């Protein structure tokens with residue numbers, strides 16, 4: 424049984440007051456879900472300066488807080504970097520790794536693999552993001568690109584740690600563009616990723632791996648995407664910046680607890 428995850432990636436948005444107001448509204452909205460509502464895991468990744476304030480507000484509740492990136496190094500002379508231990512120290516449980524907006528700035532698949540390993544070693548759950556550009560899709564390279572990002576990203580992950588890993592398939596052409604992958608397009612790549620996970624570890628490990636979809640997820644398209652059996656949740660950017668739309672996406676999750 425894979426409980427869906429809806430994670431809000433706030434990116435470099437909001438100021439302190441707005442981040443706190445959004446966290447409060449999401450917290451209250453999640454708390455008001457009816458007892459019989461389908462179980463959903465919810466998380467948010469605010470910008471570094473607001474992590475601790477948001478974490479303080481959500482402490483003791485069900486919503487996890489994660490960083491948007493981390494250093495592959497433990498500590499030392501790495502100006503501007505933040506370590507897994509620092510994120511864990513302020514109460515983060517998760518961290519995004521290899522978001523396409525970072526890969527576009529030059530982050531390699533190999534570096535993403537080191538970041539996944541650093542996150543796991545630091546007791547954080549990495550959310551490994553993978554996805555192809557439009558040019559790569561048009562050239563028929565989607566599977567090759569996504570599977571290479573995935574395999575490099577999880578190179579050091581033991582089968583026993585797969586339950587502590589999240590993957591997000593985010594086609595670059597769908598991020599922030601308003602143009603989401605169709606349920607069929609996303610489902611196809613999710614199935615490829617799960618088969619790759621089965622080859623890498625075992626069928627049982629692959630069946631436990633939660634693979635989220637990201638890229639222009641909105642209240643209007645969430646139910647159709649989340650109904651795909653291989654889609655285990657969503658990583659949401661723009662629509663996570665207001666509580667009503669984020670909460671509607673949470674409510675669009677099917678009941679996977681049955």
Ligand code: PGA
Pocket residue numbers: 432593597598599600601637638639640658659660661662
């Ligand atoms: P979007 O962003 O929902 O605004 O497309 C998704 C993401 O970048 O994680």
